[in-house]
Amino acid sequence: MSRPTDIESLTSGEELPNQPTPLEIPTERRPRHIAVIMDGNGRWAQRQNQPRIVGHENGAASVRTVTEECARLGIGQLTLYCLSSENWKRPAEELDFLMHLLQEYLIQERELLLENNIRLKMIGRRDRLPADVLEEMDRSLALTANNTGLTLCLAINYGSRGEIVDAIRGIATEVQAGQLEIDQIEEATVSEHLYTQGMADPDLLIRTAGEMRISNYLLWQISYAELWITEKLWPEFGIAELHQAIRNFASRDRRYGGLSCEIARPIGSTSTDGGADQC
Numbered sequence: 001m002s003r004p005t006d007i008e009s010l011t012s013g014e015e016l017p018n019q020p021t022p023l024e025i026p027t028e029r030r031p032r033h034i035a036v037i038m039d040g041n042g043r044w045a046q047r048q049n050q051p052r053i054v055g056h057e058n059g060a061a062s063v064r065t066v067t068e069e070c071a072r073l074g075i076g077q078l079t080l081y082c083l084s085s086e087n088w089k090r091p092a093e094e095l096d097f098l099m100h101l102l103q104e105y106l107i108q109e110r111e112l113l114l115e116n117n118i119r120l121k122m123i124g125r126r127d128r129l130p131a132d133v134l135e136e137m138d139r140s141l142a143l144t145a146n147n148t149g150l151t152l153c154l155a156i157n158y159g160s161r162g163e164i165v166d167a168i169r170g171i172a173t174e175v176q177a178g179q180l181e182i183d184q185i186e187e188a189t190v191s192e193h194l195y196t197q198g199m200a201d202p203d204l205l206i207r208t209a210g211e212m213r214i215s216n217y218l219l220w221q222i223s224y225a226e227l228w229i230t231e232k233l234w235p236e237f238g239i240a241e242l243h244q245a246i247r248n249f250a251s252r253d254r255r256y257g258g259l260s261c262e263i264a265r266p267i268g269s270t271s272t273d274g275g276a277d278q279c
Contacts, residue, residue, distance in 0.1 A: 023073060023243045029250040031203035032076040035225065036066070037217055040209030040233030047233075053097045058235035060105055064112070069239050071116045071150040073246075077199060078152050079123075081217050085159035088128065099130050102156070106136040110143065117149030123195035124158035125166075153199070160219040167193035196221055204249045206242075208234045226252055 038059060045055030063080060070078045083098060113120055120140050129137075170193040174180040180189075191197070202218060202225045210231040214222070228245045230237070 023246060025246055025250045027074060030073065030075065030246055031226075031249050033079070033200050033202045033204075034070065034075055034077070034245075035079040035081075035202035035205045035218055035222065037081045037205070037207040037211075037215060038063070038234040038237075039207060039211055041235060043209065044233040044235040052094060053101075055235060056098060056101055060101060062234055062237050063105070064109065065238050066242055067118070067150070067152055068112075068116065069242055071118055075150055077202075078150060079155060079199075079202065079218070080153070081155045081158065081215070083124075083156045083158070084216060085125065085157055085162055086216065088157075099133055103130075103133045103136050106133070106140050110140055113140065113144050113147070113152070117147045118144060119147040119149070119151045120144045121151055121153040121199075122156055123153060123163075124156045125162065126157070128157055151199070153196075155217070158195070158217075160216045163195050164190075164220060166195075190220065194220060201225065204228060204245065206230070206245050208232055208237050224254070224256055226254065 041055035041059040042052040043055070044058065045052050048054065067078060082102070087098075088095065112118075122137060122141065126134060167190055171180065171185060171189060175182060175185075196218070199221075201221045201223070205214075205218075205222050205225045205227050207227070207229045210229060212229065218225075226249050228248055230241060230245070232241055
């Protein structure tokens with residue numbers, strides 16, 4: 001699951017051959033929060049004539065690589081879609097392996113999280129997760145709670161529609177108890193009742209394996225996120241692809257429904273240099 005050569009290069013400061021070009025993007029132009037739909041583990045394994053579980057093992061190695069690089073780049077948060085609430089439809093053998101892989105990850109990567117000042121968070125419903133997995137999760141959450149670097153958020157047994165339903169139930173309970181008036185409910189109220197309470201919304205959503213859908217992931221939170229989709233399967237995704245996504249993000253003009261110009265001109269007006277209006 002680990003990639004020793006990459007770790008040694010990070011700790012020694014030495015450059016490895018065939019490494020991607022350094023990311024020359026100013027910090028203020030980088031996304032603060034990157035969310036990833038990690039897709040394609042099974043297809044990668046099939047192309048290698050290997051069982052699907054081999055794809056998941058190699059996907060876990062990509063998790064380590066991307067996490068380390070986000071920490072090095074000073075990214076504020078990385079949220080990974082590890083297991084959706086719909087994934088329970090998969091064969092029992094594969095689900096058992098995924099739970100084992102998750103438990104193993106939590107144990108083996110604990111030292112890495114601490115060494116890199118990474119804080120671990122989890123979003124999703126805890127029911128259906130095995131007790132031994134929850135025990136290791138809670139231990140890692142507690143040990144990294146005071147870390148101040150990258151926040152690594154794992155979305156496990158997560159579904160955005162279910163999250164929104166849970167938020168509505170929480171709000172309704174407060175209204176019923178007289179703790180909240182209906183006319184006090186605003187967008188911020190909903191955000192405060194989501195699993196992601198207190199977290200910034202993603203700036204960049206990455207999806208691998210070329211699929212053009214959101215898959216019930218952070219539907220509320222990605223309202224203004226930039227989307228970047230690659231044909232690369234998740235086990236193939238590494239530092240070069242991460243840098244490519246960040247460079248693409250930095251090149252975009254994020255207007256949030258407004259205009260890109262500092263001072264909006266009347267519709268139909270021309271720029272002062274005689275060129276076409278670019279707002």
